[in-house]
Amino acid sequence: MNIPKPIEGDVDIGIRLTGTGTFQACWVLTAIVGVALLFRFAIKVWVRWALPQVTAPGRVWGIEDLFFLVAWGFDITHMVFIQMSANWGLGRHFFYLTGEERLNAMKWDFLSQPMAVTSAMISRAGMMWFLLTCFAASDKIRKYIIICAVIQAIVNMVAIVQIIVQCGPNPYQMTDRVQYFHYMWMPLPEDGSVQCQSPAVQMTIGFVQGGFNTVIDFFLAVLAAVELWQFFLRTLHHNPNTTFWSQFCRISGTVRSRRIWQTITLSGPLVLSGCASAVKTYKLKSLGDRQDFTYNIVTFVLWVKIENYSILLASCAPVARLFLRSFVDQGREGRTHGYWSRTPSTDHKDSDTELKRRANGKDQWLDSTTATNLTNTCIHDEENPVTRWNGHKLLSSRASKVEMPEYHDDRFVTVKTDIVVQIGNRMSTSSGGTRLLPNGGFH
Numbered sequence: 229m230n231i232p233k234p235i236e237g238d239v240d241i242g243i244r245l246t247g248t249g250t251f252q253a254c255w256v257l258t259a260i261v262g263v264a265l266l267f268r269f270a271i272k273v274w275v276r277w278a279l280p281q282v283t284a285p286g287r288v289w290g291i292e293d294l295f296f297l298v299a300w301g302f303d304i305t306h307m308v309f310i311q312m313s314a315n316w317g318l319g320r321h322f323f324y325l326t327g328e329e330r331l332n333a334m335k336w337d338f339l340s341q342p343m344a345v346t347s348a349m350i351s352r353a354g355m356m357w358f359l360l361t362c363f364a365a366s367d368k369i370r371k372y373i374i375i376c377a378v379i380q381a382i383v384n385m386v387a388i389v390q391i392i393v394q395c396g397p398n399p400y401q402m403t404d405r406v407q408y409f410h411y412m413w414m415p416l417p418e419d420g421s422v423q424c425q426s427p428a429v430q431m432t433i434g435f436v437q438g439g440f441n442t443v444i445d446f447f448l449a450v451l452a453a454v455e456l457w458q459f460f461l462r463t464l465h466h467n468p469n470t471t472f473w474s475q476f477c478r479i480s481g482t483v484r485s486r487r488i489w490q491t492i493t494l495s496g497p498l499v500l501s502g503c504a505s506a507v508k509t510y511k512l513k514s515l516g517d518r519q520d521f522t523y524n525i526v527t528f529v530l531w532v533k534i535e536n537y538s539i540l541l542a543s544c545a546p547v548a549r550l551f552l553r554s555f556v557d558q559g560r561e562g563r564t565h566g567y568w569s570r571t572p573s574t575d576h577k578d579s580d581t582e583l584k585r586r587a588n589g590k591d592q593w594l595d596s597t598t599a600t601n602l603t604n605t606c607i608h609d610e611e612n613p614v615t616r617w618n619g620h621k622l623l624s625s626r627a628s629k630v631e632m633p634e635y636h637d638d639r640f641v642t643v644k645t646d647i648v649v650q651i652g653n654r655m656s657t658s659s660g661g662t663r664l665l666p667n668g669g670f671h
Contacts (some may be wrong), residue, residue, distance in 0.1 A: 231323045234520070238324040250526050251314050254533045258307050261537050264544040265300055269293070271547040290361065295354025296543050302347035303536050309340035310529055313522075321523045333522050334413040342388045344532045348441070348505075349384040351539045353377060355497065358543070359448065362494065363455055372451060376444045387437040394430060398423035431512055438509025445502030449495040456490050497542030504535035 276288045310318070313336035317329040325333065356377045363369040393405035395412060398420055408422060416422050454461065463475055476484070508531040 231520070233323055234321045234523075238321060250319070250530050251311060254307060254310070254530065257533055257537050258304065261300060261303075261540045264541055265296060268296075268544040268547050290357070292354040292357045292361075292543070295350050295357060296540055299347045299351035299354065299536070300540060302343050302350065303533075303540075306340045306343035306347060307533075309336045309343065312336040313340065318522050319526050322520045325522065330522070331413055335410075337522075337525065338391070338409075338412045341391050344536070345384050345388050345391070345437075347536050348532075349381060351536060352380055352441070352444075352501070354543065355539050356448070359452060359494070362452075366455070369451065369455060373448065376448060380441060380444050383437050383440045387433055390425075390430065390433050395422060395424040397421060434512040435509055438505055438512065442502045442505040442509065445498045445505060449498035449502065452494040452498070453491050456487060456494065460487075493542065493545045497539045500538040500542075501535055504531055504538060507531050508535055 272288050272293070313333050316332035316336065317325045318333045318337055322330065356373050359373050360370060363373070392409050395408040396405040397403055397408070408424075411422050411424055416424065460475065460479070463470070467475075479487070508528060511528040511531055
């Protein structure tokens with residue numbers, strides 16, 4: 229292979245890239261994500277063991293926690309392999325590397341590639357599982373999310389398998405092609421008994437994989453945003469003379485700020501991951517250029533880390549918000565223990581709901597504090613609290629909120645709570661499952 233001599237000489241882009249070491253920056257991102265995940269798990273342990281059982285949610289740990297932890301483990305492995313490759317010359321021009329440096333730099337880089345794809349796949353799966361818990365009541369949304377999860381798993385698994393089995397015997401025969409993986413960095417036998425796929429094949433599969441990941445990230449981001457603002461968008465659709473800004477200003481400040489936070493938390497990481505995946509897909513052309521492979525692939529590695537870490541970092545936003553709000557509420561109310569998910573306002577005109585119930589309406593899910601209660605309150609939204617339906621007003625109070633108990637004597641304890649009551653044309657339900665009939669009776 230004729231390797232051209234670089235014009236700029238023997239430089240190391242992995243150490244000097246716009247004044248900052250690329251691989252050092254990747255390690256810093258890895259450490260930040262590790263601290264963020266540790267904070268996430270510590271808060272969940274605190275919620276489970278430190279808070280009274282009356283105020284703690286029914287469900288604290290979820291499958292997405294396992295997804296995020298496993299994804300970070302694969303990402304750590306990827307960074308270790310990248311660092312070992314950098315120690316042998318990754319980031320320098322291929323022309324200036326010795327034979328041993330070329331072999332080991334490419335060896336550890338190719339070993340790291342399945343780790344990177346697996347990490348991104350698992351972190352996306354964790355985010356999709358989290359979306360399922362947020363929008364559990366909508367069968368249509370659940371189907372969309374499940375379809376996206378299956379597609380991204382299949383596409384990424386195909387990419388992983390292709391990386392490992394792209395070398396094999398020549399002529400082709402059924403065999404364990406994993407045993408030929410080392411020929412990705414080792415010289416091929418001179419007799420032609422082993423053949424590897426063209427770099428263009430891996431680049432093409434990478435483009436397809438990156439395209440699917442990008443589209444799925446953007447689709448889920450839009451899906452979550454539309455679901456969060458569905459009543460706002462529906463109001464605009466039914467009132468074409470109402471401007472977007474005027475309707476937006478009609479929303480109470482509490483609800484508006486919470487909706488914006490929920491949108492940023494759910495859709496933001498997916499948008500960021502989609503953008504990083506698009507840039508990474510464009511950078512895939514470096515995989516097809518083997519003449520200066522160790523130099524061209526460095527920026528690709530950086531965007532791989534950004535893609536993987538965007539979702540893992542955003543997964544800590546829900547518990548961070550809960551942690552901060554709990555202490556703010558305690559400070560305002562002058563007590564050391566309280567209902568950890570309460571909002572500062574006790575006015576019924578403001579929304580006090582910070583937890584979303586599960587589909588069965590019994591368990592509260594800690595991470596769903598960033599989600600919305602739209603999936604459970606299908607009749608009204610805080611943005612439009614009073615509507616008419618078949619001549620009857622639909623009234624709905626906020627979800628139940630536990631107040632501090634009052635102790636009258638040694639025998640009785642009174643706990644104040646708000647009850648959700650929804651009044652329709654035939655019957656309504658309270659949060660406890662009691663039905664209120666139109667004639668005023670209960671069932």
